[in-house]
Amino acid sequence: MSMLSKPAVLATATTIRTRWRSIVARDKGADKTSSYSAKDARAYCWPLRSLIASLSLLLALALYNASHADAQQSPTQAPITIAIFSDRQLSADQWTAIASDVETERVLSIPALAHSPLQVLRGNEIIPGIVVDRSISVYLHGNCELAPRAAFAGRQATTGALGWTISRHGQLESFAHVDCDRINQLLAPRIAGMHRDERDRLMALAITHVILHEWNHIATQSAHHAAHGLTKSTFSAQDLMFPSTQPAAPFRHGQ
Numbered sequence: 001m002s003m004l005s006k007p008a009v010l011a012t013a014t015t016i017r018t019r020w021r022s023i024v025a026r027d028k029g030a031d032k033t034s035s036y037s038a039k040d041a042r043a044y045c046w047p048l049r050s051l052i053a054s055l056s057l058l059l060a061l062a063l064y065n066a067s068h069a070d071a072q073q074s075p076t077q078a079p080i081t082i083a084i085f086s087d088r089q090l091s092a093d094q095w096t097a098i099a100s101d102v103e104t105e106r107v108l109s110i111p112a113l114a115h116s117p118l119q120v121l122r123g124n125e126i127i128p129g130i131v132v133d134r135s136i137s138v139y140l141h142g143n144c145e146l147a148p149r150a151a152f153a154g155r156q157a158t159t160g161a162l163g164w165t166i167s168r169h170g171q172l173e174s175f176a177h178v179d180c181d182r183i184n185q186l187l188a189p190r191i192a193g194m195h196r197d198e199r200d201r202l203m204a205l206a207i208t209h210v211i212l213h214e215w216n217h218i219a220t221q222s223a224h225h226a227a228h229g230l231t232k233s234t235f236s237a238q239d240l241m242f243p244s245t246q247p248a249a250p251f252r253h254g255q
Contacts, residue, residue, distance in 0.1 A: 080116045081132040082211070085123030086140040087180075093197065094144070095122055097204035098211075105208050109230045110216050136174045136218060138211055142181030146191060146203040162186075162235055163210040165217050172221050176214035178207055186237050206240035 082102065090098075099120040106113040116134075123137070163178045183206050191199055209230050216231050217223060225233035232239075 077115055077117075078133040079119070080134045080136065081119050081121060082136050082138060082215075083121045083123050083126055084138045084140065084211075086144060088143060088145075090140075090144055091200065094200050094204050097201055098207055101205050101208035102211060105205075105230075106212055106215075109209075110212055113212065113215060113219060134174075136176060136215060138176045138178065138214075140178050140180055140207065142179055143184060144180035144203060144207065146184060146187060146199040146206075148188060148191060162240075163214045165214050167223075172218050172223075174218055176211060176218065178210045178214075180207070183207065183210070183240065186235075187240060190237050190241065202241060209235075209240050 084095075084098065102120055103118060106118075160179060160182060162182050163176060165176055166173050180203075183203065187202065187206060191202065194202070213230050213235075225231060230239070
């Protein structure tokens with residue numbers, strides 16, 4: 001059974017209070033004795049029975065309206081939980097930044113994802129048996145600590161997509177993958193002179209943009225890409241660092 005909404009409860013309480021005050025006011029205007037006759041008692045109890053009947057009707061109507069509103073709620077407005085798992089430990093500041101960026105950037109960059117209440121959870125903090133309406137699991141692969149280019153000296157360049165989803169039997173599953181090593185290589189030339197906290201903040205934003213791109217695929221159940229923004233098929237370092245609709249040097253998403 002749906003709980004009464006706050007407006008419904010307030011409306012019901014206001015109506016009851018008004019009816020009760022009218023009874024009390026009429027009662028105060030009458031002469032009182034130390035006892036009542038049976039006739040007086042019946043005359044006094046009738047408004048109480050009427051009040052109880054009215055209260056029952058109001059509660060029934062409020063319950064019906066609340067349940068009807070729940071039934072009419074669009075599935076896209078059901079709360080969604082994004083659970084993020086990482087190969088390597090992230091700092092508390094990185095977790096906070098990712099959760100904040102996902103909430104903010106989904107509204108600015110992909111409004112279609114902005115209609116549902118959202119919570120972002122760390123995968124290692126999820127309590128067994130938790131129940132959610134809808135969920136997406138995100139896996140961060142590789143090193144999600146943004147490192148200067150020198151850290152990659154002598155290492156073979158990583159190739160592949162920034163992020164991807166899995167299609168099974170024509171259905172995009174609610175699992176998204178993000179390659180932090182790939183993001184690292186793309187952003188390394190741009191971070192010279194940055195402090196650690198600035199690099200962490202930038203990496204969180206880049207991860208968020210890839211998450212939103214994959215989330216849009218899952219939400220729409222489509223591999224379609226737009227011409228601009230975070231839903232386009234090619235990403236550059238600029239697309240990861242700043243929300244932008246300007247043409248950028250192409251990086252093939254899913255290459």
